[in-house]
Amino acid sequence: MSANIVITMAGRGSRFYEAGYTVPKYEIEVHGRSLFHWSMLSLRHFLDADSRLIFVCLAENHSGPYVRAQCAALGLHDVHIVELDSLTDGQATSALLSRALWRPAAPLLVYNIDTYVQPDALRPEHIRPGADGWVPCFQVPGEHWSFVRLGQDGWACDLAEKQRISDYASIGLYWFARAADYADAYARFFADPANLVRGERYIAPLYRQLLQDGKKIAISDLAPETVHVLGTPAELDRFRARPPA
Numbered sequence: 557m558s559a560n561i562v563i564t565m566a567g568r569g570s571r572f573y574e575a576g577y578t579v580p581k582y583e584i585e586v587h588g589r590s591l592f593h594w595s596m597l598s599l600r601h602f603l604d605a606d607s608r609l610i611f612v613c614l615a616e617n618h619s620g621p622y623v624r625a626q627c628a629a630l631g632l633h634d635v636h637i638v639e640l641d642s643l644t645d646g647q648a649t650s651a652l653l654s655r656a657l658w659r660p661a662a663p664l665l666v667y668n669i670d671t672y673v674q675p676d677a678l679r680p681e682h683i684r685p686g687a688d689g690w691v692p693c694f695q696v697p698g699e700h701w702s703f704v705r706l707g708q709d710g711w712a713c714d715l716a717e718k719q720r721i722s723d724y725a726s727i728g729l730y731w732f733a734r735a736a737d738y739a740d741a742y743a744r745f746f747a748d749p750a751n752l753v754r755g756e757r758y759i760a761p762l763y764r765q766l767l768q769d770g771k772k773i774a775i776s777d778l779a780p781e782t783v784h785v786l787g788t789p790a791e792l793d794r795f796r797a798r799p800p801a
Contacts, residue, residue, distance in 0.1 A: 560658045560735050561599065564650045565669040566614045566640050575789040580617050582669045586796050591786055592626055594672035598729075601679045602665060608634045610654045611725040630673040647759035652742050654734070664735035665759075666759060670787040671728045674800060677782035684710075684730065688771035690731040691715070691764055693724040694778045701725035702760030704775050712773035717758040724775055727783050730759045732766075735738040 569581035577584055589597070596603075603609075606764060609632055618651040622639045627635045638654045650657040651666045673692075683690045691704050691712065697722075705722040707713035714721055732738045745751050745765040753761065763773050771783065785791050 558604060558607050558608065559602065559663040559665045559731075560610065561602065562612060562651050562654050562666045562682070563595070563669055564612045564666065565619065565648050566612050566644065566650045568614065568617075568643070571788055574794075577789075580619065582619070583622065585742055586786075586792060587799050589628070591670055591672075591792075593621070594784075594786065595669045596626070596630060596674040597675060598671065598678060599665075599667065600675040601743050603630070603632060606634065607632060607634070608657070608659065608662075609730065610636045610638060610657050612640065612650045612654050613639045614643070615641055622728045623683065645752070645755065648742060648746070648757040648759045648762060651759065652739065658735040658739075660734065660736040660739075662735055662762045664732040664738050666738075668728050670785070670789075672729060672730075672784040672786060672795075672800065674777070674782040675782075677778050678729070678776075682776045684772075684774035687774035688733045688737065689766055689773040691732065691760065691763070691773065691777070692727050692776045694727055694780045694783045695723045696725050696726075696780055702728075702758065704760070704773075706775065710774075712763065712767070712775060715760045715763045715773070717753040717761050724777065726760055727778060728785075730763075734801065737766060737771070737778050738762075741769075771785055 572581045599792050611623050612780050635656050644650045703721045704716050704724045705714040745762040784795050
């Protein structure tokens with residue numbers, strides 16, 4: 557069964573408007589493609605004619621027509637738009653608000669709209685057999701990432717947001733073997749307000765709930781040069797200055 561693919565794009569992109577851009581972040585073009593297109597290209601090996609794509613958008617951005625047109629051009633037809641009336645308290649919540657459209661027994665993949673990963677670096681066969689969750693990572697400096705720590709057996713033993721518990725930083729893609737696991741973990745993990753980080757609900761830490769339940773979380777270690785983060789004007793400028801291979 558094809559995965560539920562949830563793309564969260566429910567922010568205002570304020571930093572880009574402040575930097576002088578006049579279109580929503582996902583419509584900004586660089587090297588002949590929009591950021592939307594670059595992001596979707598990352599998932600090339602996860603997309604097929606049966607993929608269910610759910611885009612979680614901010615209603616004020618009027619994203620629906622653009623998203624549908626772009627998906628049609630990519631040959632994707634099981635496309636759904638969830639429009640939110642206001643900002644949420646984090647990506648974990650934005651993703652959950654699309655759950656009425658999920659096929660609960662199918663995998664769930666959550667991704668963003670401002671990261672490009674060279675497609676061959678992300679493949680379903682990279683998911684370790686027996687994994688209940690999968691977090692592709694790369695090794696980069698800084699404290700502003702989500703981090704995964706591994707046990708001696710190579711499985712994840714902890715995940716944290718903006719705490720450098722290891723050198724493995726999430727690229728921003730989160731996979732769950734069953735969508736129902738995500739909804740259940742969200743409800744139980746965030747029932748404790750202490751699990752919010754600076755008032756926000758992030759996806760990486762809620763894998764801790766799955767770990768507590770005895771589930772297995774795998775990672776992949778991607779070469780840093782295959783990952784292009786495009787979340788700020790400065791990051792976009794760096795990408796513009798050096799075309800991807």
